[in-house]
Amino acid sequence: MNEMKKINLIVNDKTYQLEVDIRESLLDVLRNRLHFTGVKEGCSVGECGACTVLIDGVPTSSCIYLAVFADGKKIRTIEGLEKDGKLSKVQQNFIDEGAIQCGFCTPGIVMTTTALVESGNKFTDEEIKREISGHFCRCTGYQKIFDAVKKSLDDK
Amino acid sequence: MFSIKKIYQPITLAEALEIYTSNPQLKIIAGGTDVLISLHHGKLDDVELLSIKNLTELTGINYLTDGTIEIGTMTTFTEIFRNEIINKYIPILAEASVSMGGPQIRNNATIGGNICNGAVSADSAPTLFVLNADLRIVNNEGVRIVPITEFYAGPGKVKLQSGEILTHIIIKKADYKGMYGKYIKFSNRKAMDIAMLSVATLGKVKNNKFTDLRIALGVSAPTPIRCTKAESFAFNKTIKEELIKQISEKTLLNANPRHSWRGSKVYREHLIQVLTERALKEIITMSGGKWHE
Numbered sequence: 001m002n003e004m005k006k007i008n009l010i011v012n013d014k015t016y017q018l019e020v021d022i023r024e025s026l027l028d029v030l031r032n033r034l035h036f037t038g039v040k041e042g043c044s045v046g047e048c049g050a051c052t053v054l055i056d057g058v059p060t061s062s063c064i065y066l067a068v069f070a071d072g073k074k075i076r077t078i079e080g081l082e083k084d085g086k087l088s089k090v091q092q093n094f095i096d097e098g099a100i101q102c103g104f105c106t107p108g109i110v111m112t113t114t115a116l117v118e119s120g121n122k123f124t125d126e127e128i129k130r131e132i133s134g135h136f137c138r139c140t141g142y143q144k145i146f147d148a149v150k151k152s153l154d155d156k
Numbered sequence: 157m158f159s160i161k162k163i164y165q166p167i168t169l170a171e172a173l174e175i176y177t178s179n180p181q182l183k184i185i186a187g188g189t190d191v192l193i194s195l196h197h198g199k200l201d202d203v204e205l206l207s208i209k210n211l212t213e214l215t216g217i218n219y220l221t222d223g224t225i226e227i228g229t230m231t232t233f234t235e236i237f238r239n240e241i242i243n244k245y246i247p248i249l250a251e252a253s254v255s256m257g258g259p260q261i262r263n264n265a266t267i268g269g270n271i272c273n274g275a276v277s278a279d280s281a282p283t284l285f286v287l288n289a290d291l292r293i294v295n296n297e298g299v300r301i302v303p304i305t306e307f308y309a310g311p312g313k314v315k316l317q318s319g320e321i322l323t324h325i326i327i328k329k330a331d332y333k334g335m336y337g338k339y340i341k342f343s344n345r346k347a348m349d350i351a352m353l354s355v356a357t358l359g360k361v362k363n364n365k366f367t368d369l370r371i372a373l374g375v376s377a378p379t380p381i382r383c384t385k386a387e388s389f390a391f392n393k394t395i396k397e398e399l400i401k402q403i404s405e406k407t408l409l410n411a412n413p414r415h416s417w418r419g420s421k422v423y424r425e426h427l428i429q430v431l432t433e434r435a436l437k438e439i440i441t442m443s444g445g446k447w448h449e
């Protein structure tokens with residue numbers, strides 16, 4: 001018998017009441033139950049950053065975060081960024097700077113960048129590199145991603 | 157899915173201790189960044205977890221009236237790295253905290269988990285060793301205080317009994333006042349990597365002599381260690397390039413690094429000396445001393 005637990009999740013401002021298996025990660029629930037497939041599964045061990053979502057505003061690897069931990073938390077995924085069909089500034093900057101190739105790592109990096117922008121803090125170039133170091137991109141070589149993040153932070 | 161049989165999620169420490177005492181088989185999960193990965197890799201199986209994630213009383217950093225700094229074990233590395241008290245009084249711990257994992261890991265991984273996990277590469281360990289940190293451990297019957305230098309039992313093993321929870325890390329004023337520290341982590345990648353070797357130094361310099369010097373190493377023995385022989389050798393000797401070399405060589409008297417795919421024994425011994433030298437020069441400069449004529 002697998003143990004189930006009732007949890008409340010607020011994903012992109014919408015509340016979901018769910019019964020989840022205690023063995024499930026937040027990533028499993030977001031993708032397989034709620035179909036937020038913009039959350040990507042890469043390494044499954046918290047190293048690649050593809051599954052990054054914001055939990056109460058904090059970038060978190062949803063693959064190593066249990067669904068039951070998320071009870072009562074506000075989750076934001078890439079799907080929640082556009083408003084009325086218009087992309088967020090961060091999303092637009094990634095397009096404008098050509099920071100996307102295959103796109104697999106993009107949702108995670110966009111979420112981390114969104115948190116950096118919303119923190120209101122200033123970051124040096126070295127600090128930007130440190131703050132996005134938890135995301136692997138196997139296409140771009142990072143310069144364009146760095147440019148998009150920097151532009152987003154300058155934009156505010 | 158993770159092989160989890162049961163999970164308890166208490167919201168108070170009292171409740172957690174109660175549950176733990178009557179279920180000694182439980183495995184504690186803090187930030188989860190190690191436990192869930194062990195489950196993913198099948199190193200843990202069919203486990204019953206006691207989550208202490210909701211124990212808000214174990215989160216945060218306090219500066220007490222006598223200058224003692226208390227860090228709740230559930231404080232994350234991001235919180236430590238950004239904390240004003242830490243940056244003002246023990247910047248070396250901020251430096252160690254930001255070297256750990258990557259941002260998303262630091263946002264969830266806790267300093268208590270880092271210690272209790274017993275990893276020889278734990279980024280917080282060498283720094284807490286040089287700070288002579290004390291650990292407050294509680295169970296249903298009471299409290300005990302253990303110096304961190306006596307807490308490690310071997311690779312992945314710490315002296316924590318079933319029913320016990322590490323609640324706070326305590327750093328006394330005498331252990332940071334007037335001291336300058338430097339942590340150097342050496343790893344293959346700059347981010348998201350485990351230390352191949354790590355060195356923490358903390359010292360006080362007066363009239364260009366070490367009146368206090370502490371050196372701790374990670375990944376240099378079956379547990380993090382203090383280099384007591386090098387430390388006592390350095391005491392009250394006039395600082396010169398030659399002395400720094402001698403101190404760095406003497407760190408090997410306490411170290412016993414192993415050969416692994418991450419780095420050979422010989423390479424690690426070399427790193428221990430070179431990194432100790434670098435770290436010593438940094439703290440000498442910070443404390444206004446000089447090693448060149």
